[in-house]
Amino acid sequence: MGKNDILFERAQKTIPGGVNSPVRAFRQVGGTPRFVAKAKGPYFWDAEGTRYIDLIMSWGPMIAGHANPEVVEAVKQAAETSFSYGAPTEGEIELAERICQLVPSIEQVRMVSSGTEATMSALRLARGHTGRDLIIKFEGCYHGHADSLLVKAGSGLLTFADSTQNAPSSGGVPQDLVKHTLVLPYNDVQALKEVFVKQGDQVAAVIIEPFAGNMNLIKPSKEFLSTLRQLTSEHGSVLIYDEVMTGFRVALGGAQSLQVITPDLTCLGKVMGGGMPMAAFGGKKEIMSKLAPLGNVYQAGTLSGNPVAVAAGLKTLEIISREGFFDCLTGQTEKLMSGFKLAADEAGVPFAVDSVGGMFGFYFANEVPTSFEAVTKTDIEAFKKFFHLMLDQGVYLAPSAYEAGFTSITHDNGVLEEIITAAKTAFKKL
Ligand SMILES: Cc1ncc(COP(=O)(O)O)c(C=O)c1O
Numbered sequence: 001m002g003k004n005d006i007l008f009e010r011a012q013k014t015i016p017g018g019v020n021s022p023v024r025a026f027r028q029v030g031g032t033p034r035f036v037a038k039a040k041g042p043y044f045w046d047a048e049g050t051r052y053i054d055l056i057m058s059w060g061p062m063i064a065g066h067a068n069p070e071v072v073e074a075v076k077q078a079a080e081t082s083f084s085y086g087a088p089t090e091g092e093i094e095l096a097e098r099i100c101q102l103v104p105s106i107e108q109v110r111m112v113s114s115g116t117e118a119t120m121s122a123l124r125l126a127r128g129h130t131g132r133d134l135i136i137k138f139e140g141c142y143h144g145h146a147d148s149l150l151v152k153a154g155s156g157l158l159t160f161a162d163s164t165q166n167a168p169s170s171g172g173v174p175q176d177l178v179k180h181t182l183v184l185p186y187n188d189v190q191a192l193k194e195v196f197v198k199q200g201d202q203v204a205a206v207i208i209e210p211f212a213g214n215m216n217l218i219k220p221s222k223e224f225l226s227t228l229r230q231l232t233s234e235h236g237s238v239l240i241y242d243e244v245m246t247g248f249r250v251a252l253g254g255a256q257s258l259q260v261i262t263p264d265l266t267c268l269g270k271v272m273g274g275g276m277p278m279a280a281f282g283g284k285k286e287i288m289s290k291l292a293p294l295g296n297v298y299q300a301g302t303l304s305g306n307p308v309a310v311a312a313g314l315k316t317l318e319i320i321s322r323e324g325f326f327d328c329l330t331g332q333t334e335k336l337m338s339g340f341k342l343a344a345d346e347a348g349v350p351f352a353v354d355s356v357g358g359m360f361g362f363y364f365a366n367e368v369p370t371s372f373e374a375v376t377k378t379d380i381e382a383f384k385k386f387f388h389l390m391l392d393q394g395v396y397l398a399p400s401a402y403e404a405g406f407t408s409i410t411h412d413n414g415v416l417e418e419i420i421t422a423a424k425t426a427f428k429k430l
Pocket residue numbers: 114115116117119142143144145209213214242243244245269270279
């Protein structure tokens with residue numbers, strides 16, 4: 001029994017399932033989760049001292065590489081002055097100003113401590129603003145674990161719940177609570193139009209992952225997005241871009257800058273906190289001013305705008321704003337995916353790849369899927385084998401075929417070469 005097994009056994013005694021977030025438990029792929037001891041750049045080392053190339057990067061945040069020296073220094077300096085005040089700081093203003101500058105659809109922003117809080121608060125705000133109850137989400141999208149969003153949800157829910165039913169994907173969520181949540185297939189223009197014809201004047205908000213990353217990576221069509229923007233505008237519904245994953249990861253201005261769509265509200269998280277518990281939601285001033293203490297929509301948090309997280313976030317945003325950062329990250333991610341594709345082709349394995357900025361998806365299928373239904377038809381058994389063959393060679397992929405992958409600026413050519421060499425071996429053994 002190795003140290004990881006020993007730790008997993010020990011963890012399961014005091015932590016449900018041995019993990020503090022379900023997808024870490026390797027439920028889809030089987031085997032023992034790696035317990036991380038330390039990380040640097042594109043690598044982490046587990047409790048047994050084995051080095052892995054990390055292609056999850058904390059599920060997105062570590063875009064500047066693990067333990068980036070500049071971010072570490074900023075955090076150290078902030079920590080010297082206390083970890084939290086529960087009172088406003090100048091750093092929060094700087095971060096808010098920076099976010100508004102980088103994502104122009106955001107005129108005002110409120111900071112929270114997790115992506116779940118961001119989407120939950122954005123929905124409450126949208127409902128308060130419109131005076132309507134109904135929300136629309138899309139199949140396979142995950143927006144955190146707020147009750148009303150746990151219907152046909154992606155990410156970990158796809159590996160342990162039946163997310164095909166129009167019922168809560170989680171126990172403990174009353175049917176009554178999700179009756180105000182309508183779920184539509186991603187990329188289905190017709191379904192969207194039909195709902196708006198019938199119930200458009202009841203829709204408070206439509207929330208979407210603008211590049212879905214919680215059912216592997218699925219991209220929206222241009223027509224789908226423009227219809228979405230048009231219908232929500234026509235019917236006075238709030239369009240919420242959940243950019244917790246894509247914000248500051250697919251491009252400096254997020255998915256909305258690539259798609260040239262202006263949402264009413266945007267949710268951010270992950271990269272904006274540089275790996276610290278930090279997230280935000282923001283958008284039109286007209287809507288944001290409905291929030292307490294100005295308006296009657298209540299939202300609060302003891303640790304919101306935490307100074308140490310703000311320092312990590314500000315430094316990370318500074319790093320990713322440097323010239324060439326996103327060109328380099330995007331190029332490296334594309335190179336990684338074409339390396340995978342070539343290796344699969346050489347081995348005669350049906351395989352498709354996609355990427356945007358520092359986010360990627362690969363599929364054991366002949367073509368890139370465009371819906372949740374299509375993702376479920378990919379060869380999950382082949383994925384599981386591939387995952388373990390890569391892990392055995394020191395490459396750490398997301399332990400589920402329903403998650404996107406993430407690179408960082410430290411995934412340089414040498415690192416890519418090592419991953420692609422491992423992939424060649426893995427495809428040959430499949
Ligand atoms: C698109 C999206 N929204 C919301 C969340 C929830 O964020 P958090 O895990 O920080 O609560 C996540 C990730 O978990 C996500 O990927």
